[in-house]
Amino acid sequence: MDNIGLNIPQSVGIIMDGNGRWAKKRGLPRTMGHKAGCDAIEKLLPEAGKIGIKYLTVYAFSTENWKRSKDEVDGLMQLFRYYAMRLLKAAKEGNVRIRMIGDRRRFPKDIIESINKLEAETVSNTGLTFIVAANYGGRDEIRRAAMKLAIDYKEGRIDESFIAEASERYHEGELTEEGFAAYLDTAGIPDPDLIIRTSGELRLSNFLTWQSAYSEIVVTDTLWPDFDREELLNCIRQYNQRSRRFGGV
Ligand code: IPE
Ligand code: IPE
Ligand code: MG
Numbered sequence: 001m002d003n004i005g006l007n008i009p010q011s012v013g014i015i016m017d018g019n020g021r022w023a024k025k026r027g028l029p030r031t032m033g034h035k036a037g038c039d040a041i042e043k044l045l046p047e048a049g050k051i052g053i054k055y056l057t058v059y060a061f062s063t064e065n066w067k068r069s070k071d072e073v074d075g076l077m078q079l080f081r082y083y084a085m086r087l088l089k090a091a092k093e094g095n096v097r098i099r100m101i102g103d104r105r106r107f108p109k110d111i112i113e114s115i116n117k118l119e120a121e122t123v124s125n126t127g128l129t130f131i132v133a134a135n136y137g138g139r140d141e142i143r144r145a146a147m148k149l150a151i152d153y154k155e156g157r158i159d160e161s162f163i164a165e166a167s168e169r170y171h172e173g174e175l176t177e178e179g180f181a182a183y184l185d186t187a188g189i190p191d192p193d194l195i196i197r198t199s200g201e202l203r204l205s206n207f208l209t210w211q212s213a214y215s216e217i218v219v220t221d222t223l224w225p226d227f228d229r230e231e232l233l234n235c236i237r238q239y240n241q242r243s244r245r246f247g248g249v
Contacts, residue, residue, distance in 0.1 A: 004051065006236050009193035011055040012048070013215070015207050016041070018199030018223030025223075031075035036225035038083045046094055047229040049128040051236070055189055056130050057101070059207045063137030066106075077111060080134075084114045088121060095127035101185035102136030103144065131189060138209025145183035149175075186211055194239045196232075198224045216242045 016037055023033030041058060048056045061076060091098050098118045105112070115134070152158055162179025164170035181187065191211040195204070200221045204212060218235045220227075 004233065006233070007240050008052040008236060009216075009239055010053070011057070011190040011192045011194075012053050013057040013059070013192035013195040013208055013212070014227075015059045015195065015197040015205060016224040016227075017197060017201060017205075019225060021199060022223040022225045030072055031079075033225060034072075034076055034079055038079055040225050040227055042083070042086065042090065043228065044232065045090065045096065045128070045130060047232065049094060049096065051229075051232065054128060055192075056128060057133060057186075057189070057192060057208070058131070059133045059136065059205075061102075061134045061136070062206055063102075063135060063140045064206065066135075077108065080111060081114070084111075084118060088118055091118070091122045091125065091130065095125045096122060097125040097127070097129045098122045099129060099131045099189070100134055101131055101141070102134045103140060104135065106135050129189065131186070133207070136185070137206040138204075138212075139206060141185050142210055144185075145180065149180070149183050181210065184210060191215065193244075194218060194235065196220065196235045198222050198227050214244070214246055216244065 019033035019037040020030045021033070022036060023030050026032075045056070060080075065076075066073060087098065090096070100115045100119060104115050107115070149158075158175070159179065159182070162176055162182065164172065164174045164176045166172040170176060186208070189211075191213070192208060192215045195208070195212055195215045195217050197204075197217070197219045198221075200219060202219055204217075208215070216239050218238045220231060220235060222231050
């Protein structure tokens, strides 16, 4: 691992924004910006592992991104098909475990199959966990979790360990926060310590709504295709200036 003298966040989320603006600046179609964005992820992935990040979550496609033109959405699906194969190879070589969060049921059948394959074939890898948020929305994730929970409750399948004893925090018999979080797509993945957004926008756009409660947020003006290891280290340097209090003093 690189010895860079920084306190490295264990779990990092990235809102990869600005592909369209990157393309526009060059007079290229938006899809070329997305392609350059995919190249940026591919280059960053091994660097994130070397820096010492354990969980990297990238926002690739939101539940709202279906509003874009058919051309742009189709272009993104084609890119996914192409990069899925490259990603599998890179993950196998780099001991990376891949997970997808979001509702994959809306994707074409071949893409669902390739998502399942990416997860299944990397499940025993022990290095960086790379989480791709695709057809992901924080509210949609909470809604789906609530539905699964309601069904389990009805069928008497709630795990005993999710039920609270009386304490300062809970009344006897209530569902705990950990119990609820186990129903989210991110079950088992630590909440992001740091969320980075590229391209300057000061919002979360439905990313990790539950999990971001205490994340530190760093926004950079750099457009996503230009984001690299040096930019990531700059964001971590800003994170290192923050005092995380979690409601304490
Ligand atoms: C982010 O880049 C990638 C996706 C949302 C798929 P954008 O496509 O949102 O780029 P801008 O915001 O238009 O520049
Ligand atoms: C957020 O970017 C979604 C992804 C990066 C996948 P958007 O470009 O969709 O967000 P808004 O529309 O600016 O909020
Ligand atoms: Mg955008």
